[in-house]
Structure formats: structure tokens, C-alpha cells
Amino acid sequence: MRDGDARVKDEVWKRNEIESPCVKICVVHPEARICTGCLRSIDEITRWSKMSHEERREVMEALPERKGLLIKRRGGRAARLGRG
Secondary structure: OOHHHHHHHHHHHOOOOOOOOOOOOOOEOOOOOEEOOOOOEHHHHHHHHHOOHHHHHHHHHHHHHHHHHOOOOOOHHHHHHHOO
């Protein structure tokens, strides 16, 4: 393939849309019910490819606020048993 062909092919596949915040650390927090990597809910992850530009923008703006939902448990089993 010539350089010019590759450039045209790249331009065909470029889209003007918000990229996924996925960082390939896909673990759902058991209490917050959000991905610990990208901070999206399972529903948001599932629907991402079908969301409008506006919906994606709204999710992206909400992500920084979700970081506080991921509370690390400390104290091992005894601390977990004390909750409740």
C-alpha cells in the first residue's frame, strides 16, 4: 500500500466523536457499581457506542466526581464484618 492510500484510508475511519475513557482496567467496584478504571457504570459502558455526542459529553463531565465513590477498604475481614 502506498503512503497516499494509507492516508486516505485513515481519513475515512476518523470520526468526530468523543473517545471512550476506557483504560483497560475493567473491574466493577462491588459497592459503587462503577468500573474502577474508567468510572463508568455498566449501563454507560454497554450503551457507549450507541450514545449521542451529547450523552457521551455528559458522562465524561460526570466522571471526575465519581472518583470519591471508590473507597478503599482497610482493616481486612474484621473491618468488613463490622459494617452493616
